[in-house]
Amino acid sequence: MKKSYKILMIIALLAVIGGAIGYYMYQKPVKNFADSKADYTLAASALFNEFSTNSEEAVKKYVTADKTVLVDGIISDTKKNDDGTITIFLKMQSDDDFVSCTLTLDASQKINLADYPKGKSVKIKGQCSGMQELIGKEVIMIRCGISA
Amino acid sequence: MKKYISIIALLILPVFLFSQDKYISRNGSIRIYSQTAAETIDATNGQIASAIDGSKGTLAFDVIIKSFKFKKALMEEHFNENYMQSEKFPKSTFKGKFTDFDLKNFAKNGTYNVTVDGDLTIHGVTKKVTQKGTLEVKDGKVTAKSKFTVKVGDYGIEIPSVVKDKVASTIELQVNIPYDKK
Numbered sequence: 001m002k003k004s005y006k007i008l009m010i011i012a013l014l015a016v017i018g019g020a021i022g023y024y025m026y027q028k029p030v031k032n033f034a035d036s037k038a039d040y041t042l043a044a045s046a047l048f049n050e051f052s053t054n055s056e057e058a059v060k061k062y063v064t065a066d067k068t069v070l071v072d073g074i075i076s077d078t079k080k081n082d083d084g085t086i087t088i089f090l091k092m093q094s095d096d097d098f099v100s101c102t103l104t105l106d107a108s109q110k111i112n113l114a115d116y117p118k119g120k121s122v123k124i125k126g127q128c129s130g131m132q133e134l135i136g137k138e139v140i141m142i143r144c145g146i147s148a
Numbered sequence: 149m150k151k152y153i154s155i156i157a158l159l160i161l162p163v164f165l166f167s168q169d170k171y172i173s174r175n176g177s178i179r180i181y182s183q184t185a186a187e188t189i190d191a192t193n194g195q196i197a198s199a200i201d202g203s204k205g206t207l208a209f210d211v212i213i214k215s216f217k218f219k220k221a222l223m224e225e226h227f228n229e230n231y232m233q234s235e236k237f238p239k240s241t242f243k244g245k246f247t248d249f250d251l252k253n254f255a256k257n258g259t260y261n262v263t264v265d266g267d268l269t270i271h272g273v274t275k276k277v278t279q280k281g282t283l284e285v286k287d288g289k290v291t292a293k294s295k296f297t298v299k300v301g302d303y304g305i306e307i308p309s310v311v312k313d314k315v316a317s318t319i320e321l322q323v324n325i326p327y328d329k330k
């Protein structure tokens with residue numbers, strides 16, 4: 001009698017722990033890329049070249065693996081989006097090509113656009129989501145923060 | 149006489165501006181939304197690339213699947229790995245034409261109803277679709293808006309029966325694209 005009671009208690013306890021872990025996993029927010037340690041640090045143009053020469057490999061390496069990527073480059077343009085976020089476009093060899101970095105709303109509200117003029121060099125950390133090829137080529141970084 | 153010519157030139161100028169120029173956007177947004185009693189799915193992609201060619205009356209979209217931002221990590225993971233298979237199919241595309249496109253209609257400020265016909269590719273499956281939307285023209289700025297539903301089964305996306313009560317079989321898409329003149 002006592003033994004079966006014990007087993008029942010253990011099962012109940014496991015169920016509660018399991019449920020708590022499940023609930024935690026389920027509610028877990030998306031990784032904070034802007035504040036994570038960078039998995040890759042490279043020039044924006046180098047990242048662009050990897051996508052440009054073999055986008056399949058680059059998607060596997062950076063995108064699917066959810067790596068935190070830190071790029072540095074020269075600002076060619078900045079844009080304020082409808083949702084309040086800011087996108088910083090980094091200059092590539094061709095004027096039609098960019099690495100675009102969209103900051104989190106939090107990071108967007110912290111900066112003054114006047115401090116990010118054309119030609120300034122900048123380091124940005126975030127999540128690389130892929131490359132669009134409809135208008136020139138654009139490697140896209142989202143959930144970004146300015147990295148010192 | 150000279151005066152008349154310049155007046156006529158001014159009148160037809162907007163038509164030519166639209167017809168000759170391409171309109172592009174790299175920061176359009178698409179929000180996907182589905183609601184069942186058990187679960188609300190809500191994600192936004194603010195990095196939609198789109199182009200309108202005024203002279204041909206064509207419209208195109210390039211949508212990077214991984215740019216859809218969810219709040220919950222698990223939901224984003226399932227969206228990418230189980231449903232959209234974003235490693236295999238990193239983007240969705242649309243290529244189409246305005247069916248009732250008359251350049252003169254877009255010379256003046258206003259909101260115009262438009263219909264678009266074309267090929268929508270999601271999850272590697274291409275379907276012919278016809279969608280309605282609006283084009284807002286304001287002082288040379290053009291914004292496209294549309295709201296429609298997509299049946300996920302049409303694009304070979306299977307929803308396992310265990311999550312049928314959480315994931316709806318149709319997903320609503322809210323499209324909002326602000327264009328710049330190229």
